[in-house]
Amino acid sequence: MANYLQDQRKVTTHRLAEMKQRGEKIAMLTAYDYSMARLIDEAGMDVILVGDSASNVMAGNMTTLPMTLDQMIYHAKSVVKGVKRALVVCDLPFGSYQGNSKEALASAVRIMKESHAEAVKMEGGSEIRESIERVLCAGIPVMGHLGLTPQSINKFGTYAVRAKEEAEANKLIEDAQMLEEIGCFALVLEKIPATLATRVSQEVNIPVIGIGAGGGVDGQVLVMHDMLGINKGFSPRFLRRYADLSTIINDAVAHYIDDVKTSDFPNEKEQY
Ligand code: KIV
Numbered sequence: 001m002a003n004y005l006q007d008q009r010k011v012t013t014h015r016l017a018e019m020k021q022r023g024e025k026i027a028m029l030t031a032y033d034y035s036m037a038r039l040i041d042e043a044g045m046d047v048i049l050v051g052d053s054a055s056n057v058m059a060g061n062m063t064t065l066p067m068t069l070d071q072m073i074y075h076a077k078s079v080v081k082g083v084k085r086a087l088v089v090c091d092l093p094f095g096s097y098q099g100n101s102k103e104a105l106a107s108a109v110r111i112m113k114e115s116h117a118e119a120v121k122m123e124g125g126s127e128i129r130e131s132i133e134r135v136l137c138a139g140i141p142v143m144g145h146l147g148l149t150p151q152s153i154n155k156f157g158t159y160a161v162r163a164k165e166e167a168e169a170n171k172l173i174e175d176a177q178m179l180e181e182i183g184c185f186a187l188v189l190e191k192i193p194a195t196l197a198t199r200v201s202q203e204v205n206i207p208v209i210g211i212g213a214g215g216g217v218d219g220q221v222l223v224m225h226d227m228l229g230i231n232k233g234f235s236p237r238f239l240r241r242y243a244d245l246s247t248i249i250n251d252a253v254a255h256y257i258d259d260v261k262t263s264d265f266p267n268e269k270e271q272y
Contacts, residue, residue: 004044010087011046011085011087012118013087013119013185013186016046016047016185016186017206019046019218019219020218025218025219026046026047026207026218027045027219028045028048028049028209028219028220028221029045029047029222030050030051030053030054031048031079031082031224032050032054032057032224033075033079034082035082037079037081037082037083038082038083041082041084041085045086046087046219047086047089048079048086048088048089049089049121050079050089050117052064052067052072052091052093052150053223054067056231057224057225057231059071063154064093064150065095069092069093069107071093072090072115073090073110073111073114076088076090076116077114077115079115079117080115080116080117087118088116088117088118088119089118089120090115092107092120092121093151097122097131097135098127098131100130101130101133101134101135104128104134105134105137105138108135108138108142119141119143119185120135120140120141121143121144121145121188122135122144123146123152124146124152125144125171125174125176126171126175126178132144132182133182136184142185143184143185143186143187143188144186146172146175146187146189146190147162147172147189148162148190148212149190160191161191161192162190169192169193169196172189173196173199176189176204176208177203177204179206180204180205180206184206185206185207187206187208188209189211189213190210190211191211191212191213191238192213194216195214197214197216198216200217201218211238212236212237212238226239227240227243228242228243228245229247231246
């Protein structure tokens with residue numbers, strides 16, 4: 001058995017920093033409910049993200065914007081109950097932290113108190129510096145998120161690769177350095193050129209977790225429904241599918257319907 005699967009110690013922000021130092025890649029995946037979080041944790045995941053992608057894959061919305069703080073707390077509470085080892089990080093949803101730093105702190109405190117998640121993730125750089133600092137001052141670990149930040153999709157107008165031009169790439173590097181300086185424990189880089197992501201990962205000491213950012217970073221994150229093939233309508237180049245659960249679920253449900261219709265289920269052993 002691989003060493004990383006034998007290590008049953010609780011993952012902390014400190015242990016993630018150690019993993020970066022010794023060159024061990026960090027595995028991170030989203031989860032939104034108790035049962036899936038328990039399976040993912042038992043498989044040995046390092047970080048479980050209660051992402052606001054719940055808006056897309058759980059609630060069927062087109063964007064992450066409709067997610068509320070109450071909804072994030074509901075999902076995070078369920079996830080935390082299923083997790084023993086992984087670090088649980090919860091997204092601060094759109095509109096719960098951009099207004100001012102007091103609002104950001106109040107939102108982050110609610111997540112920590114009510115869900116028992118262990119850290120929050122916030123999208124953005126210098127524009128939300130004050131909000132991040134205020135949350136950090138309360139002793140709440142913050143994971144940054146730069147590059148394609150889906151809460152700003154209406155500003156971007158497209159989910160295309162970000163920071164291809166020099167000016168945006170330079171701003172992203174400055175933001176990453178700033179997030180490290182003020183005390184973020186890690187950083188997600190979404191959908192940016194691999195060379196830029198590798199450079200950021202080399203220039204900052206905090207772990208950099210990529211999604212669509214190539215293999216030169218310190219870890220990877222995917223949305224659980226995408227990598228398990230539950231949600232097959234989304235096929236960006238960066239996505240690797242590890243299962244075809246939509247076919248497995250469809251076949252199983254069709255089989256059940258057939259068994260009910262033909263009176264095959266329940267049989268004599270399946271009744272009292
Ligand atoms: O909400 C989410 O799932 C995320 C990941 C894509 C990083 O933010």
